[in-house]
Amino acid sequence: MAREENVNSARLLRSFERRFLATRGLRSFPWQSLEEKLRDSGSELLLDILQKPSGDSVTLSESTAIVSHGTTGLVTWNAALYLAEWAIENPAVFTHRTVLELGSGAGFTGLAICKMCRPRAYVFSDCHSRVLKQLQGNILLNSLSLEPDATTPMQHQGHDTHNSESPRVTVALLDWDTATAPQLAAFQPDIVIAADVLYCPETILSLVGLLQRLSACQKDQRAPDAYVAFTIRNPETCQMFTTELGRVGIPWEAVPRHDQKLFPYEEHSETTILKLTLQVHTRLGRSP
Numbered sequence: 001m002a003r004e005e006n007v008n009s010a011r012l013l014r015s016f017e018r019r020f021l022a023t024r025g026l027r028s029f030p031w032q033s034l035e036e037k038l039r040d041s042g043s044e045l046l047l048d049i050l051q052k053p054s055g056d057s058v059t060l061s062e063s064t065a066i067v068s069h070g071t072t073g074l075v076t077w078n079a080a081l082y083l084a085e086w087a088i089e090n091p092a093v094f095t096h097r098t099v100l101e102l103g104s105g106a107g108f109t110g111l112a113i114c115k116m117c118r119p120r121a122y123v124f125s126d127c128h129s130r131v132l133k134q135l136q137g138n139i140l141l142n143s144l145s146l147e148p149d150a151t152t153p154m155q156h157q158g159h160d161t162h163n164s165e166s167p168r169v170t171v172a173l174l175d176w177d178t179a180t181a182p183q184l185a186a187f188q189p190d191i192v193i194a195a196d197v198l199y200c201p202e203t204i205l206s207l208v209g210l211l212q213r214l215s216a217c218q219k220d221q222r223a224p225d226a227y228v229a230f231t232i233r234n235p236e237t238c239q240m241f242t243t244e245l246g247r248v249g250i251p252w253e254a255v256p257r258h259d260q261k262l263f264p265y266e267e268h269s270e271t272t273i274l275k276l277t278l279q280v281h282t283r284l285g286r287s288p
């Protein structure tokens, strides 16, 4: 019994520490229980917390509603946090690479990658004008400098004066349904990522179609790897995604779960990442 109580106390204190450091979810926190525990454990925990706010941080302006202005992109979803955690544990995947993010939303994952994984270039993208505006604001809020021309991220790769320590950051208006071959050919990413973009059959078909067209536009027979993170709210949706990948000939594998939880989010449903090995020649076309 005493052991169980200790475990519960430790969990409560850890949860507070994480939310405090992330300044998230504090309003719903069980303050009364915490106060009691703190009274028992003395000031050690508080000192411990105060010593931890070091290292880099991501600051975001986001909506409190899950849907606002007709989009789900103004708030950070669990899959974005989960993918950012995985990226921070695996920075080599992104270091010195050009990363294209699809459906970036408020931008949390990309900002974490830009700050922690040293990509060469990072292209945030989305289809919604309000989301793009917020995204630009969030990039500036995090003191990253934004390249002016989002549609031609590769044009500066020659001689220039860009500080090579920080990535070239661009924001692109990219709608998976209407993106043209010249627009896609301008990106030439090494890595493609997306978080929480598989919520209905239409978006799955659009996304898979976009990945096929993007691969077909790659130079030098060099197709990127793609990492798609999503919360499994409905097994049929997940099944539809993998079936569609199989149909067009994109091999995929599940990325092993990571253990280190850095950010505060409730795990009501399982979140996962699939690694897709895009091919320069995939079968083009949608299901009839």
Ligand SMILES: C[S@@+](CC[C@H](N)C(=O)[O-])C[C@H]1O[C@@H](n2cnc3c(N)ncnc32)[C@H](O)[C@@H]1O
Binding pocket: 071, 072, 073, 074, 075, 076, 077, 078, 079, 080, 102, 103, 104, 105, 106, 107, 125, 126, 127, 128, 131, 174, 175, 176, 177, 194, 195, 196, 197, 203, 206
């Ligand atoms: C649920 S939000 C996820 C945002 C962010 N990745 C996250 O996980 O916090 C889905 C995002 O995908 C974008 N999106 C949906 N359909 C799209 C399409 N056809 N083309 C481009 N972006 C799209 C939305 O605008 C929205 O920002």
